Amino acid sequence: MTDLYFMPTKLVHGIDSLSQIGDLAKGLGMSKVLLVTDQAIAGAPVFGKVKSLLEAAGVPYAVFDECEIDARLRHVDQEAQHILDDGLDGVISIGGGSVMCAGKAMAIVAGQGGGSFADYAGFGNFKKRAYPMIMVPTTAGSGSEVSQVTLVKDDVGHKKFLGGGPLSFPEVAILDPIVLETCPQFVNAVATVDAITHAMDSLFNRTTTPLTESMALESLNVLVGGIQASIFDKEPQAMADHLLASSMANMSCGNAKLGLSHTLSLPMESGHDMTHGIGVGVLMPRVFRYSAQFSPDMVPKVATAWGLDATGSTDAVADRVEDAAYAMFEEIGFPKHFDPAHIAADQIPSLALDAGRGLYGEGYMADNPNRDTQIPTFNLGTTTIGQGEEILAKCWA
Numbered sequence: 001m002t003d004l005y006f007m008p009t010k011l012v013h014g015i016d017s018l019s020q021i022g023d024l025a026k027g028l029g030m031s032k033v034l035l036v037t038d039q040a041i042a043g044a045p046v047f048g049k050v051k052s053l054l055e056a057a058g059v060p061y062a063v064f065d066e067c068e069i070d071a072r073l074r075h076v077d078q079e080a081q082h083i084l085d086d087g088l089d090g091v092i093s094i095g096g097g098s099v100m101c102a103g104k105a106m107a108i109v110a111g112q113g114g115g116s117f118a119d120y121a122g123f124g125n126f127k128k129r130a131y132p133m134i135m136v137p138t139t140a141g142s143g144s145e146v147s148q149v150t151l152v153k154d155d156v157g158h159k160k161f162l163g164g165g166p167l168s169f170p171e172v173a174i175l176d177p178i179v180l181e182t183c184p185q186f187v188n189a190v191a192t193v194d195a196i197t198h199a200m201d202s203l204f205n206r207t208t209t210p211l212t213e214s215m216a217l218e219s220l221n222v223l224v225g226g227i228q229a230s231i232f233d234k235e236p237q238a239m240a241d242h243l244l245a246s247s248m249a250n251m252s253c254g255n256a257k258l259g260l261s262h263t264l265s266l267p268m269e270s271g272h273d274m275t276h277g278i279g280v281g282v283l284m285p286r287v288f289r290y291s292a293q294f295s296p297d298m299v300p301k302v303a304t305a306w307g308l309d310a311t312g313s314t315d316a317v318a319d320r321v322e323d324a325a326y327a328m329f330e331e332i333g334f335p336k337h338f339d340p341a342h343i344a345a346d347q348i349p350s351l352a353l354d355a356g357r358g359l360y361g362e363g364y365m366a367d368n369p370n371r372d373t374q375i376p377t378f379n380l381g382t383t384t385i386g387q388g389e390e391i392l393a394k395c396w397a
């Protein structure tokens, strides 16, 4: 078996790294860019700073500031056409995962000469390079800034689909802790749990390699150990470390792939407007506990990364990590269970059935899926729709 590690995005990180954005844009040959953001960031000081820096560097810009939770297909298609019509030649996203996904999807569609992102859904389903991109994450979470894939939601079909491939890696990601200074504590907490889940998901796959494992374990060490200093005390260096660790977690799962937490969460995000970080995060401790049986050697490594005692039986150590995750949830105000008023527990069988389609669009492995049908994932071991149902059931109180 041959393994591949690929992550071509240039990472510019550290305190005051944002000040380089003008030169970085010019270095990519950007002469007039589309700034992509949401209403909250558009009114924040950091957005004004980015505009000033681009003006000082002589890089004109247009602004799209209507991003919502989840990148929206109608925005993506509309702004890709805007890029083409107005002769823009680069995309700069400033925001969380949804904003970065929107910008990446716009760059992909513009790169193909227009059309709809829906036409390019799936992995690697387009032939031309996306327009040049700079990503400025404003949360330490999604890691979308170093990811070749993007998730877009179609409001009409209530469907969330994945697109992207090697031709849509952002050229540059700028990780400056200034963006976290004004980020609300709960937003930060949800983003951090998403990043932790990326690392956890990537450690129990058939595609896990020593490279992805080392990235994931070190990112866990920084993300879990730095919660107080980064999220509560807002120490600049701790926030910078959290931003880099969230990128590292995505560099791991981008290569070792995501796992069951993301696979089982997708139907809730598609059909029930579940917030991504909450969907995957509530699942994460349960998925870890389930996955531990398939890689007993990995369990003490995870415990050590979480700062826990790694001695004892696999079950004892795995229980310790699971309990530590719930304690962390309590500390940061993150929910331990899904809210039945949002999604009723009687939806679990249909959610599990939907998850059987797979995260990467592989589709069912059987024509008439049932509880014994295998969910297509990269996870070690096998997981049936029935087992997915059992994991989901643990997430409701």
Ligand SMILES: [Fe+2]
Pocket (backbone or CB within 6 Å): 142, 194, 197, 198, 262, 276, 280
């Ligand atoms: Fe995620």
